Amino acid sequence: MSELIYECVVSTTDTAGRPHLAPMGVRYRADDRVLLMPFKPSTTLDNILATGVAGLNILTDTRVFAGCVTGRREWPLLPMQRLAGLRLQAALRHQELQLESVSEDPQRPVLTLHAVHSANHAPFLGLNRAQAAVLEGAVLVSRLRLLPPEKIDTEMAYLQIAIDKTAAPEELEAWGWLREAIAAHRAGSPA
Structure with missing residues (x-):
């Protein structure tokens, strides 16, 4: 285990x-x-x-x-x-x-x-699916230089489902930053 x-x-x-x-x-x-x-x-x-x-x-x-x-x-x-x-x-x-x-x-x-x-400092009520998706997306972005583009695309597409279904404005903003970082990486410029 x-x-x-x-x-x-x-x-x-x-x-x-x-x-x-x-x-x-x-x-x-x-x-x-x-x-x-x-x-x-x-x-x-x-x-x-x-x-x-x-x-x-x-x-x-x-x-x-x-x-x-x-x-x-x-x-x-x-x-x-x-x-x-x-x-x-x-x-x-x-x-x-x-x-x-x-x-x-x-x-x-x-x-x-x-x-x-x-x-x-405050109660923990749990994570919604979009928050969990943003966390996973952040891990992927932190490994852009290590993972093949196809893996990034496949995983981000799957995570997008949770964003579409359960994201609040905060998660939408965070998700946008991650998508921008991926695009900037592929264009060869800093995020």
């Missing part, structure tokens, strides 16, 4: 306090530990190694996911409560993570972080 991976947005800062947001899959451990496996090179990896801190943001505003993978990284942030760092204002829940250890890997080091603080 494969290990469960949960999609969230990781917030970090560099040593000068400049924020960086990145959608990322995380693995939870029973002992308040969280595993992150950022690809090299990665601003998220560099920031965590430099500061030892990360914020884990759970949210349903899929515009943040789509925005981050399409160059829209300016989202309202708030200071974390116990560690020096920032969290997303839109987070339904956030955890403040302290780096404990690094298992080196040439492509994806494994970072083990300890949750020193967690806070709930």
Whole structure:
């Protein structure tokens, strides 16, 4: 059985306090530990190694996911409560993570972080199908250089069904950003 991976947005800062947001899959451990496996090179990896801190943001505003993978990284942030760092204002829940250890890997080091603080800010009512489709679309856009165009087209066409049936204005906006990023990639220009 494969290990469960949960999609969230990781917030970090560099040593000068400049924020960086990145959608990322995380693995939870029973002992308040969280595993992150950022690809090299990665601003998220560099920031965590430099500061030892990360914020884990759970949210349903899929515009943040789509925005981050399409160059829209300016989202309202708030200071974390116990560690020096920032969290997303839109987070339904956030955890403040302290780096404990690094298992080196040439492509994806494994970072083990300890949750020193967690806070709930709003109830999680679930995801609608369009929100789930935007998340999957964001993963595809993050891998445009790795996947064949036919796979991207097939998967996006399937995801479009959920967008057509259940999208609110927020999901439509996020979906549009993803479609623009795919078109820009194929045209050879930045999104």
